[in-house]
Amino acid sequence: MVNKRFSLKSKIIKIYLLIILVLISFSCRAQDSDKVLEKVIGQVWIHSHEEDSADVQAYRVQEFDFPPSRGREGFQLNSDSTFIQYAIAPTDGVQKKKGNWTFEEGKLKVSLQTQSDPENFSFEIISLKNGILKARESQ
Numbered sequence: 001m002v003n004k005r006f007s008l009k010s011k012i013i014k015i016y017l018l019i020i021l022v023l024i025s026f027s028c029r030a031q032d033s034d035k036v037l038e039k040v041i042g043q044v045w046i047h048s049h050e051e052d053s054a055d056v057q058a059y060r061v062q063e064f065d066f067p068p069s070r071g072r073e074g075f076q077l078n079s080d081s082t083f084i085q086y087a088i089a090p091t092d093g094v095q096k097k098k099g100n101w102t103f104e105e106g107k108l109k110v111s112l113q114t115q116s117d118p119e120n121f122s123f124e125i126i127s128l129k130n131g132i133l134k135a136r137e138s139q
Contacts, residue, residue, distance in 0.1 A: 046074035
């Protein structure tokens, strides 16, 4: 009987520790996301399509020395939750689209203000290392 109680207590402690580890893991991810987000805000990020892979897009800060390209798209997140998308205009110039962003469940959710219907999309920041921001579009 004593062995069964000890075994039960041991299992309960293991489950409790596992739950704590899972909670700590989620907390660390949220803190990491917040730190990355702080570094992304206020910068103009330009698409570096040469560094894309599969479903991940690469971005670098505007000041980066990009190779020649026939136009590049980009974006900027501002601390006041405004979003600016830099798109390639029909005349090969830059067309700014303004909107708003929120950060929910590890994803950036963007709503652009257009003349007709709002344009909504979201993406997940995968990493920010060595000046390369990697992001993936999400549903």
